Amino acid sequence: MINTIIFDLGAVLIDWNPNYLYQKLFADEQERINFLANITTPDWNEEQDAGRSLQEGTELLVAQYPQHEANIRAFYGRWDEMLGNAIDGTVEIFKQLKDSGRYKIYALTNWSAETFPVAFARYDFLSWFDGIVVSGTEKMRKPAPEFYRLLLNRYQVKAAEALFIDDNLRNILAAEKQGIASVHFISPHQLKDALLSRGII
Structure with missing residues (x-):
């Protein structure tokens, strides 16, 4: 029962979908797909879901991919724009x-x-x-x-x-x-x- x-x-x-935000940030669709698949990955995001701070998770990625710093920081800086x-x-x-x-x-x-x-x-x-x-x-x-x-x-x-x-x-x-x-x-x-x-x- x-x-x-x-x-x-x-x-x-x-x-909830990161594409809602990143469609605004990437003119090139393939670049957006690659960024979300290979940099701000679901596995990375799940570490924040498991308790890692947003700051720690962000700084970790920025250190790994400094050329993508602005778009990495947008993930949590503009997170509310991912909410549908x-x-x-x-x-x-x-x-x-x-x-x-x-x-x-x-x-x-x-x-x-x-x-x-x-x-x-x-x-x-x-x-x-x-x-x-x-x-x-x-x-x-x-x-x-x-x-x-x-x-x-x-x-x-x-x-x-x-x-x-x-x-x-x-x-x-x-x-x-x-x-x-x-x-x-x-x-x-x-x-x-x-x-x-x-x-x-």
């Missing part, structure tokens, strides 16, 4: 789950502790959660098993009674290893179908 829903945030409820709209279809599902009164609803997110307050102030629905566990605050991130267990223990959630929703298959597989049933998010429509098939909505 599922009584707890755990959402990822980025690409599930919030449209809420993903309305998922927010509607969240509201339906919340309004049902049947579930505790939490967020488990890989997000820098320094940038998360910007998002929290922008998206009203983030205040609907019964609790939010932010990787940068906890100094650990998905897919580390202890990060999932931290949420379970903090909020007295039984793994067998929870459902986890994330767009990253790596994170889904890690949750399932902890005994948490999961939905690999593709789209709001696909998520709604998955929840209907489980009798959750």
